[in-house]
Each structure stands twice: as C-alpha cells, then as structure tokens.
Amino acid sequence: MSFSSDLGRFSVASLQAVERITRAIKLELFSGVILDTPVDTGRARGNWQTSTGYPKTSTVERFGANASLNEMRNSLGGLDGTTYLTNNLPYIEALEYGHSIQARSPDGMLRKNFARINQIVQRAINQHSI
Template sequence: MSFSGDMQRFITKTTTAHNTIARVATLELFSGVIRATPVDTGRARGGWQTGVGSAPKGDNKRLDKTAAEPLAEVERNTPPGAGQVTYLANNVPYIMNLEQGTSRQAPEGMVRKNMDRVQKMVDAAIRKNRV
C-alpha cells in the first residue's frame, strides 16, 4: 500500500459518501414537503416545481392530489450528487399561508417540519459515513 493509493481511496470514499448524502437529503426533503402539503383541489400539492441552478418561476397551475407529477419531477431533476444547487419552489399565491399553518391538514406547515426531520437524517448519515 502506498500513500497515494491510500489518499485516492480516501478521496473516492469521501466523494461517494458526500454525493450520496446530498442526493438522498434533497430527495427526502423535497418529497417530504410535497407529501405534507395539504390537499383540497390538488393545486398546492401539484404546484411544487424543481429547478437546478435557479428557482422555477411562475405558477404551473398543475392539479395533482396524489403528488405523482411533482414527485417524479423531483426524482428526474435532482442531480446525482453534490455540487449543484437544487430548488423546490411553489408559486401558488397562498403557499405561505399553508406553510404558516392555516390548514388543519398541516398545522405545522410543510417545509419547517421536513427541514427538521431531514436535518436529523443528514446528521446521522454524516456520523455513519465518517471517514
């Protein structure tokens, strides 16, 4: 075993762990937020959009009570690893009201609740993948 070989294995292991944690955390956060969005007409849940490099603009006016379309978009658009900023946006005019707990279906909001949950997962993943 050489020093350079040891360093290369360390770099590979660290990069792989970092990329995995970044993708899994993004998918968990975004899908959790989408699933936690209250459903009436499906407009708020369907309104979630993902973008890489910049936040999506405008209201897509998508109705989707099941969340199938925004969840598929999250899976499709989330990069395979770290290094790019991925955005989740919802431009439905009343989304901030829902986040502030105006719906009995989501009194704790969607984003705050899932940020806390995913942060705990990320912390555990970092401890598990410590190199």
C-alpha cells in the same frame, strides 16, 4: 499498493459518499415537504417544482404529489450546484400557516420538515457513509 493510490481511492470513495448523503438529504427533505402539503384539489402538491442552478418562477397545471415527486427525484442534483424546491402558487404561504381545512398540522409543510433537518442529515450520514 502505495500510500498515494490508497489516498486516491479514499478520496474518490469519500466524494461519492458525500454525493450520496447530499442526495439522500434532499430526497427526504423535499419529499416530506411535498407529501405534507395539504390536499384539496391536489394543485398545491402538484406545483412543487425542483430545479438546479435557479428557482422556477412559474406555476404548472398538474395535480397530486406523483408528478412533483418524480420531477424531484430526477432533478435533485448533487454537490455541483444548489437545488431549489419552489411552489409559486399565490396561496402557498397561506397553506404553510394553516389557512386550510385540509391542513393536518398548524406546523406547515416547510417549517415542520426543516425542524427535523438534523435527524434527516444524521440518518443520511448513517446510511451512506463509507
């Protein structure tokens, strides 16, 4: 084996590890947001939409977390672009700030999950490093 081929293999393995880490961070962060969204009819959870390249600008008629989670898993993207998690319901901001009987926490679903971003990143690094 040559130094050049060793370096090439290390480079490929490192890039693959960074890709896995990036996807793991997005998966945990986005799942947390979706699952922490208060539920009355399930419409708010169902309207979380994942896209790459540009944020979605519409709403969808789906209810509950399952469809949002499935879309998210299939649309995470990796290092090749920005991944967006959007919810365009007119009352989503009010839910974030606790204007819901169903809200489990006054910390919201976005603020609560972003507050733990360092833990999410560290866990992903620990699990997916080369």
